[in-house]
Amino acid sequence: MVGMEVAGQYSNIISARELGVVACTRCTQVWPAGTAVCSRCGSTIVARDAKSLQRVWALWIVGLMCYVPANLYPMLRTRTLLSVQEDTIVGGAVELMHHGAIGIALIILIASVVIPLGKFMAIAFLAISVTRPSSVSNHHRQILYEVVEYIGRWSMIDIFVVAIMSSLVQLNTLAAVNPGRASLFFALSVIFTMLSAQAYDSRMIWDVQAKQEGTTTDE
């Protein structure tokens, strides 16, 4: 809401490049355009990361690839005295729902399915919107990016649950919970989507707008 208002308020935002300066992404020191190395922290300064999109897409693809087996393979392997149960993420959620634990099922579904899928789509949207004009305002896309980056780490909650369960429920012959193969892939998927989100150079959002605005101003 605030963002919307902010976006509404500051519809014409001038980027640093337009001002002929470049900011260090690490220590936020602003330098004149063309400075290669930040004199304060020593990190490399570029106005725009040219390979950012490549990295985003590459990591995004790996994350997506990992997400497929993460959903096909069982996440949790529960062995009790009489039986061995292996559940995939969705299968486990459905089973919980059958047992009446709809709340938990929803949490699992949101944390393990909705959020990762949303992240994939958000990152893809952001990456595409850099090159193609979008109806979504630059400001909204910036907020989206920040949400994606913030929420990414919470996707690991599944992995935490599996890890904690596996370490706690080890009652020898009576019962044991072991992580399934999907947990590894799920963790990889989360890691790669997080890396993908991080690789995104959010400054490019403004370049597109600048172009749009430039063209509009030119026209």
Place this chain on the structure above:
Amino acid sequence: MSDTPEPVTIETARKSFASSASFVWIIPILALTIALAVAWQSYNDRGPLIRIEFENGAGIAKRETELRFRDVAVGVVEDVKFTSNLKGVVAYVRLDKDVAPYVDIGSSFWVVQPELSAQGVSGLETVLSGVYIEGTWDGDVGPAQSEFKGLSDTPLYRYGKEGLEITLRTTAGGSLTDDSPITFRGIEVGRVGKAYISQQGSFAVAEAIIYHPHSRLISETTRFWDTSGFTFSVGPGGAEIDFSSFATLVSGGLTFETFVSSSKRVSDGKSFEVFADEDTARDSVFNASQAEPLQMRVVFDESISGLAVDAPVELSGFPIGRVTGVSGVIDADAFGDERVRLNALIDIQPARLGLTEDVSPEAALQFLSRRIEDGLRARLASASLLAGGLKIQLVEEDNPAPYTVQTGDGIIPIIPSTDNDISDVTATVAGVVSRINNLPIEELLDSAIQFLNSADTLISNEDLRETPKAVRALLGDVSDIVSSDDMQAIPVKLNTALGRFETLLAQLEKDQFSTQLVAAVNAAAAAANGVNASVEGVPDLVKLLQAVAAKAETLPLEELTTQLTSLTTSADAILGTEAAKQLPADLGAALTEINATLRELREGGAVTNINATLSSARKAADSVATSTQDLPALVTRVQAVLNQANQTIAGYNKGEALSREAQSALRDISKAAEAMTSLARMLERNPGSLIRGR
């Protein structure tokens, strides 16, 4: 705004984008490569999918139920579906690649479930882990197959349980317990599988397996019988309950025995019969149903009741067949008369003849024909002493009438018959009884009684009692004339006769101890001789005794008496001695003793104590002999008297009448002596006649 470096950087960036792609692309490429590699590998490692059709699901679960071979998982069920017509359940099993080639056309599959039976618990592990599919196949790669029909039960023949596969079949009216053990000497050596009823419904058939190496116990002549349940019998040995083992008592079981050794090994698929008990099984060896029986017939000359259908036909005591029909036959053309003959139809089992090579009716007929030419004959014999009934025995006969068996189409070959051997024991007993019955005991007793009666009559005769007196008178009368010359010749004759008697006596005395009987007879003979030699009148008595004993009572007593009377009148004086007087008393005592002995013989055990009787008789005879021992002395005296008489008679020429009388008396004495001699000889030859009275 007016800065120019910006487009330059973009330009360079675009150039570098095309020329040098980010290294980060390696990651997805690597991931993709790995994924593809893994995918390819898993695809490559994946074995074939086979389809096993079961009657029901039996707890088979997708991706859970394993396929096991020798208790090692070699596959997993990927899917369970119904067959198209819902008549069964199909389990799709993903095999492990390394065992897949072995799962060939000969494989079989079944579901292992927990099972509780009388033999124990099996498949217990599946209670916790769930069922699994067990498969069995051999170690050879055969023609591949991907669709199988699952077995409803655990098969008998499987890996690690190899053995001889046979088929068991119940006999008519018999029963069979399926899924039960086959034991031998109490050890389980095989199993009976699922039984089913034959198409005709007449018997039950079950697959069975005899595990290696016990399968070598099975041969063609092996017989199986049921050991299930128990038998209860009450007999002379007490009540008896018999069952082979608790397991078989509850669930049934079979056992077997090879009664007749046979070298013929049995191959898979051989069919055996299951008998109700051991006896039936044993009998069946000789009643083998594997060969057609040879039908023959026997015609017996006599029609004897007792031969029934199913009576055994035996060769050397060994049952080789049975009687299948009995009828009477009258065939004047064939047998020459119209007597009713017994026609017995018999079935001979070729297998029981012990033919080594070809067990067939033809071979049996050939064998029997040869034997019949050698003298094999049929006869009727008693089957059982107690139960009676008859059986047919084939026996070898010495010097039989030659006979050739006629064979040909429509001709039932005939086994010639011979004399029957019926009721052996009965006949023997009867024979013994009849022989005892035929013993002339009655006659013997009658003879003895007659003899004794006659003797009694003789002895109690008044005239005889008077004899010594008369003889004494006679002797007194003739004492003067006995020394006559005419009488001289008499002593010579007498001497010779007496000499013979004495030698005979001596011989008899010598032989006295040879046998009891001979001794007794000898004694009796000696006594008789003594009597004969001592008294002139006595020989007649002895002769009469002999005649009486010989049951030839031809000599009338009256004649003897008159003769004696006539003799005594002339020889009265001679017998006036005390010794002569005593003689009849001694004889009487001896005869009384004999009488008593014979009475004892008659009254007592008769035949049983013949020995005692004989010894008694001997004693009696001895007594007679003793009483007559002093007779020779008497005889010498008589001789002296006679000499004197002879001289007297010679001196008396006119005493011719007396002389004639004396001569006739002497002739009589001479005759008597001769008779005595013959008696003695006869006794010598046949001593028993004294006892038997003839």
